[in-house]
Amino acid sequence: NMADRFKGFPLGTRDFYKGLKKHNNREWFKKHKPFYKDEILPAAQALVRDLGLRLDDIAPGIIADPRLNGSGSIFRIYRDVRFSKDKSPYKPFLGILWWQGSGKKIANSGFYFHLEHNRLSLYTGLNLFTREALHTYREYLQKEKHSDALAAVLKKVKKKGYDIGGEQYKRFP
Numbered sequence: 001n002m003a004d005r006f007k008g009f010p011l012g013t014r015d016f017y018k019g020l021k022k023h024n025n026r027e028w029f030k031k032h033k034p035f036y037k038d039e040i041l042p043a044a045q046a047l048v049r050d051l052g053l054r055l056d057d058i059a060p061g062i063i064a065d066p067r068l069n070g071s072g073s074i075f076r077i078y079r080d081v082r083f084s085k086d087k088s089p090y091k092p093f094l095g096i097l098w099w100q101g102s103g104k105k106i107a108n109s110g111f112y113f114h115l116e117h118n119r120l121s122l123y124t125g126l127n128l129f130t131r132e133a134l135h136t137y138r139e140y141l142q143k144e145k146h147s148d149a150l151a152a153v154l155k156k157v158k159k160k161g162y163d164i165g166g167e168q169y170k171r172f173p
Helices: 011-021 025-057 132-140 144-159
Strands: 095-099 109-115 118-127
Touching: 011 025, 025 095, 025 109, 132 144
Parallel strands: none
Antiparallel strands: 095 109, 109 118
16 A cells, blocks of 8 residues: 555654653653654554565565564564663664564564664664574584685675674684
């Protein structure tokens, strides 16, 4: 349906996240929640579907799930404050993940879109290694041809001006 296509985020999206960052409380959010629910979330769902179709060309089987219950691609705006130092109730950003594989979505490789009031970030790769995945990865890199191929790819990526972020290990993984 053409009406459900992604046409960008509505005007006011940046102002919404800027306001939420400044006034991260229930009263402010309650007043601005209709804009979030009726304008931002439908645009995010359209982005999940449309970009998911495009990403499937380069990452077959990519999961693009527009559900809003926290199980889908769009991360919930409510912060889990139980184990967090940051006790503010809302995340002042929009996070969307397209992932490959089964199990917990954040334990799979994928593509991540992060929108704040003052920046847009795009990430790809793996956010965290499970113990099993790290073991498999280390075993794989024991073969010199694999570690040389990885080193060559990383060199190319850096040369293009991209950052290789995340946790760094002191010894070769």
